[in-house]
Amino acid sequence: MKLIEHLVAGKAWRGKSERTADIINPALGKSIGKVRLATKEDVDAVLEVARKAQPKWAATPPAKRAAVMFAFRDLLNKHMDELAQTLSEEHGKTIPDAKGEIARGIEVIEFACGIPHLLKGEFSEQVASQIDSFSIRQPVGVVAGITPFNFPAMVPLWMYPIALACGNAFVLKPSERDPSVPVRVGQLLQEAGLPEGVFSVVNGDKEAVDALLDSPHVDAVSFVGSTAIGHYIYSRGTAAGKRVQALCGAKNHLIVLPDADMDKAVDALIGSAFGSAGERCMAISVAVPVGEDTADRLVAALKPRIEALKVAACSDPNSDMGPVISRQSLDRILSYIDQGLEKGAKLIVDGRSVKVSGHEDGYFIGGCLFDRVTTDMSIYKEEIFGPVLAVVRAKDYEEALQMVNDHEYGNGTAIFTRDGDAARDFTMRVKIGMVGVNVPIPVPVAYFSFGGWKRSLFGDHSIHGMEGVRFNTRLKTITTRWPSGIKEGAVFNFHSGH
Ligand code: NAD
Numbered sequence: 001m002k003l004i005e006h007l008v009a010g011k012a013w014r015g016k017s018e019r020t021a022d023i024i025n026p027a028l029g030k031s032i033g034k035v036r037l038a039t040k041e042d043v044d045a046v047l048e049v050a051r052k053a054q055p056k057w058a059a060t061p062p063a064k065r066a067a068v069m070f071a072f073r074d075l076l077n078k079h080m081d082e083l084a085q086t087l088s089e090e091h092g093k094t095i096p097d098a099k100g101e102i103a104r105g106i107e108v109i110e111f112a113c114g115i116p117h118l119l120k121g122e123f124s125e126q127v128a129s130q131i132d133s134f135s136i137r138q139p140v141g142v143v144a145g146i147t148p149f150n151f152p153a154m155v156p157l158w159m160y161p162i163a164l165a166c167g168n169a170f171v172l173k174p175s176e177r178d179p180s181v182p183v184r185v186g187q188l189l190q191e192a193g194l195p196e197g198v199f200s201v202v203n204g205d206k207e208a209v210d211a212l213l214d215s216p217h218v219d220a221v222s223f224v225g226s227t228a229i230g231h232y233i234y235s236r237g238t239a240a241g242k243r244v245q246a247l248c249g250a251k252n253h254l255i256v257l258p259d260a261d262m263d264k265a266v267d268a269l270i271g272s273a274f275g276s277a278g279e280r281c282m283a284i285s286v287a288v289p290v291g292e293d294t295a296d297r298l299v300a301a302l303k304p305r306i307e308a309l310k311v312a313a314c315s316d317p318n319s320d321m322g323p324v325i326s327r328q329s330l331d332r333i334l335s336y337i338d339q340g341l342e343k344g345a346k347l348i349v350d351g352r353s354v355k356v357s358g359h360e361d362g363y364f365i366g367g368c369l370f371d372r373v374t375t376d377m378s379i380y381k382e383e384i385f386g387p388v389l390a391v392v393r394a395k396d397y398e399e400a401l402q403m404v405n406d407h408e409y410g411n412g413t414a415i416f417t418r419d420g421d422a423a424r425d426f427t428m429r430v431k432i433g434m435v436g437v438n439v440p441i442p443v444p445v446a447y448f449s450f451g452g453w454k455r456s457l458f459g460d461h462s463i464h465g466m467e468g469v470r471f472n473t474r475l476k477t478i479t480t481r482w483p484s485g486i487k488e489g490a491v492f493n494f495h496s497g498h
Pocket residue numbers: 146147148149150151155173174175176204205206209210224225226227229230247248249250280281383385411452456
């Protein structure tokens with residue numbers, strides 16, 4: 001049985017805590033190891049190391065900092081298979097899906113490789129007589145990252161390649177449910193040549209998070225996770241004077257207009273609602289067909305596709321969908337299905353009876369499809385975070401748009417149509433951070449920025465891309481005037497020596 005410790009200066013560090021949590025393989029429903037849970041004193045000790053290491057790293061030329069990122073990228077590519085295997089064992093997602101998330105994380109490292117260019121400031125000469133002005137971006141200091149279970153590789157990599165490239169030290173507190181990959185990736189970062197102490201991983205739960213939020217040695221906090229915890233982190237972190245970005249929960253709608261390519265819309269829904277067992281903040285959990293005929297065609301096409309999904313452990317190469325993360329998660333999803341039935345929604349595909357042979361204790365559930373869902377139901381209002389797709393029928397386009405805009409979450413949405421005018425109107429008027437047109441999961445590439453609106457993001461900055469550079473730096477504007485001096489009466493020719 002493995003025991004995952006913290007990672008400080010590239011080495012396992014035990015700290016003083018006696019507390020640990022089980023790491024569960026969700027496909028087996030049994031513990032495969034333990035992770036150390038830090039105390040406040042442990043967190044303070046790690047922060048002290050980060051605080052001491054940061055000034056020298058900030059003074060390192062950006063091109064040298066970028067060189068570490070180039071090496072880091074190569075190491076992640078080299079270790080892709082090993083990382084994906086560990087990730088799938090602890091998370092449950094399929095191996096191709098695990099590789100996909102690592103690849104998306106690597107793209108952020110590639111963006112961070114361009115940091116010398118990205119940090120270039122602005123300069124204006126002669127803003128007043130003899131006066132020039134320029135602005136530069138300097139690191140904020142020590143940045144803490146608190147990340148969710150559902151992307152143990154990608155979400156930390158949304159944060160620290162840019163934070164580090166900007167000259168900050170970074171302390172990562174990954175999810176305690178699948179901590180092995182974040183720690184292993186941290187070792188590879190050290191191997192890439194990062195100076196000791198600039199990056200650490202501290203494992204833990206609420207106690208560790210609270211210690212990060214309260215410490216005067218943390219200047220900024222990046223959080224990704226659920227809305228309840230994100231709101232708490234934003235409130236407590238900003239009250240302590242820190243810069244906080246908190247990316248939170250979602251309920252993403254996909255609108256299908258009557259003229260949409262139905263095959264494409266169905267493909268999109270299958271991948272985005274059931275991939276990774278629906279445990280993605282950009283999963284589509286609500287389909288909104290416009291008009292009864294569109295709805296009937298959509299439900300008829302979805303039903304056989306969902307029934308055909310292969311639910312299996314990541315060890316099965318034909319698996320479309322693995323287990324959900326925990327027994328508690330499975331129970332929560334089952335309870336939502338009961339609530340939907342009680343309120344009169346029609347369960348068209350019931351995945352509750354799915355069994356995976358050899359994995360009887362695993363947290364498996366098959367894909368579920370509800371039709372005739374209405375906006376007052378909990379299965380519509382709340383994030384289920386499982387493989388449950390709700391169909392809410394809209395009478396027309398305006399009703400569909402209004403539905404998306406009225407929802408408390410504002411992470412992602414998509415529209416499927418062949419009509420450019422309808423698509424344009426949607427992209428302009430919808431109150432959502434990331435919008436797709438005939439694209440199911442509109443996750444921005446690394447050089448754009450990722451982030452929702454409304455209760456899907458607290459704080460001002462989205463993550464990665466230029467927003468990431470802004471979040472991880474403070475702007476300084478300098479105004480200069482130089483008195484006349486040496487140039488008056490000075491001799492500029494070379495001294496002849498005679
Ligand atoms: P979570 O909120 O339970 O946990 C996230 C982090 O917060 C973990 O590191 C956890 O240890 C910590 N935490 C948990 N409870 C805490 C508490 N009481 N006090 C302080 N810290 C606490 O989220 P999760 O279940 O790991 O992840 C799923 C959620 O993340 C979903 O809601 C999903 O939508 C969201 N998510 C959002 C995005 C996005 O970009 N918007 C991306 C991925 C996941």
